[in-house]
Amino acid sequence: MVDTTAERIALVRVCRKLQAGGFIAATDGNVSCRAGLESFLITPSGKAKGELLPLDMLLVNLDGEVLQGSGRPSSEIRMHTLIYALRGDVGAVVHAHPPMLTAFTLASMPFPAEALPEVYLSFGAVPTAPFATPSTDEVPRSIEALVADHQAILLERHGAVTMGATPHDAFLKLEKLEHAAHTLLYAHLLGKERISPLPPEALHKLDRLIS
Template sequence: MLEEMELRSEMICVCRKLESRGLIAASDGNVSCRAGEGRLLITPSGLPKGELKESDLLVVDLQGNRLSGEGKPSSEVRMHLAVYEKRPDVAAIVHAHPPLLTAYTLAGLPFMADALPEVWLTIGPVPTAPYATPSTEEVPRAIAPYIEKHRAILLERHGSLTVGKSVEEAYLRLEKLEHAAKTLYYAFVLNQYHPDPLPLSALRKLEALKS
């Protein structure tokens, strides 16, 4: 495992990417990773992710009690704890509010991970957990049936949860999914709408301009 200072800088790097690539806004989302026996590093509640510093990150135990750092740990700490408890193989979690993936849940559409071979190979199925009040015990309850067998879960009307063996891996899975969501969206739009070509008379006028 990386040293704690390296983990902190990896987390800050991912927080900046979440903000700069439009996968969250302001203080949305949260990031955590394992940082030694019984310890997690987690983002603080209420601070904009794009402006976080390494020293803003908190250390909590596996019950969510703060061991070091200022302020309060992320309000979604219980969601993170529920995943770490069931998945010893998971070392990091990224929760974000990616616009298109979240829009799929608003539209009531399942995310078609099986439509794109690379998504299916590297991430696999991506279920949508039913709506739960953010930052409450309802969230870990809503995702509970999906934690053990998935690398990514969508949260209805809320956002995404991706896991990995590192913060970078959990982040890249999110980036890949939002990109795939765009491709699926374009395919959907193109299927619905075929633009008409210009009328022959208009094309002839263009031809005349060429000569």
Template structure:
């Protein structure tokens, strides 16, 4: 990747960080964003910096194994999770970790978000697994998400937050925004007596639609609608 492309990618990461902060998906110095360059190196946000204050020069460049190449400060404390996702998913080039209030409330209650309630969520995510609790910033985090990364694009992290990953940083951000919207809707539906899951027949029709959309490359869809 040439210097111009790297500059563009940095600007996209900065834009996503500012959106996360302005839309209340992170607070304080919460959250982290990374993107993988074509040569395998990784740009990641630094530790202890408010996402609303992130600038291109704030970003840290790492080798695929996590060794520092360029940048001041320390990479995000959740760098182990980011590196694990990239190693596990060659198709993934961006990871967003945030603490969106409603999705994190589900994670804190250790309740999964039922992706089979809203058609657009079922189409976009397939399933949204709930990973077991892991001590943040430790090797426990990659271990806790390991069973789910291959077949998902969004995870809840018990008592912690959420992580989304996709082929580019903008898509990973949109997944986080959509995840939070789904959690908010399900919370409100609970107040109204509980959401009603789609029937198996309705899910079958969505599965067929999902395959058709994937064939036409209208959506970048992965995950499993069968669960």
């Protein structure tokens, strides 16, 4: 069995940041990261994520079957197995219920990533997946067409999922997006009825920076 100590500690750190930062409440959310070629670690179901210890993380195979650890893996494990199956470059997945990002989906507002240059540079577009019943196969089905081309996806009336090389990387993406969502709300409160994207020539310049 591979040594997963470092990955377990990385997951614990991210879980604590998610809870401390208000990205999740109670037993919400789930985090995973690859551990070897054929397996990954994931948070257990029904536990407060900010209180988890390294040995609470479950080692599962790419079908989501538990290889090591006790308890049930996260009820959203099929979202994680789908992302690892489709994205060989992704090493970690964070799913949380960030209030501001989730509010955008409740207000039926597409997230305007093209309005803020640093968000656009980091993410390109940030799509919203259609509503899916949490913890069912509807969730992976709702994001399947979006996973290949995006680092972050909002889940309608539910939350967000971000992908990264490591748990910390995926967490930083979530943090950056939630922070941007606050900025966009403040602009709205200050009187901007509709947040406009950057003009096409400005977006082209940013595209050149990425490519």
